Amino acid sequence: DAGVTQSPTHLIKTRGQQVTLRCSPKSGHDTVSWYQQALGQGPQFIFQYYEEEERQRGNFPDRFSGHQFPNYSSELNVNALLLGDSALYLCASSKQGYQETQYFGPGTRLLVL
């Protein structure tokens, strides 16, 4: 049973560029959440997708956008990259419902120069 997968594992970009990160949820899961984890901090919620729609959004600017596909996989897009966007980007999948646990993928480490 494959767990949550993410690609790429590492990425280096320059300021002003755009980036797309990808996530495939655990088998049987239909909900994908994205988190940003800066060094020395806990993960911060970016947004959550279910039924191909953004259901919730954290305190992140519109430069952060996403998409969910019919097979439940998801993309996170970040436009006009800033140095401060350098972080570990985590995807977590879960089943929609009460008290459902989120399982994290390995993450994508983004460095913005």
Next chain:
Amino acid sequence: QKEVEQNSGPLSVPEGAIASLNCTYSDRGSQSFFWYRQYSGKSPELIMSIYSNGDKEDGRFTAQLNKASQYVSLLIRDSQPSDSATYLCAVERGSQGNLIFGKGTKLSVKP
């Protein structure tokens, strides 16, 4: 007041001892609570979930929840050097699946 607070540590315990990790949260409406372990450079890995007041045990791990005091803890018995990691407390905001994390407590288990 931060939504989820943890002592950042480091917490250092000798091998075989009990490690006690604590977390407080501000939203009284929170219903779901989680402990994740994160090794350096890796992603968070679920250790325990707890939803009701009291204790929940799983092997060497025991989670404790007191909703009246807005307090969650994790006890690790017979600590091993392999338990050395950062432990993240997460609280679900309402019932919407949005996890709020503390900054994590770094645990070091000395052989």
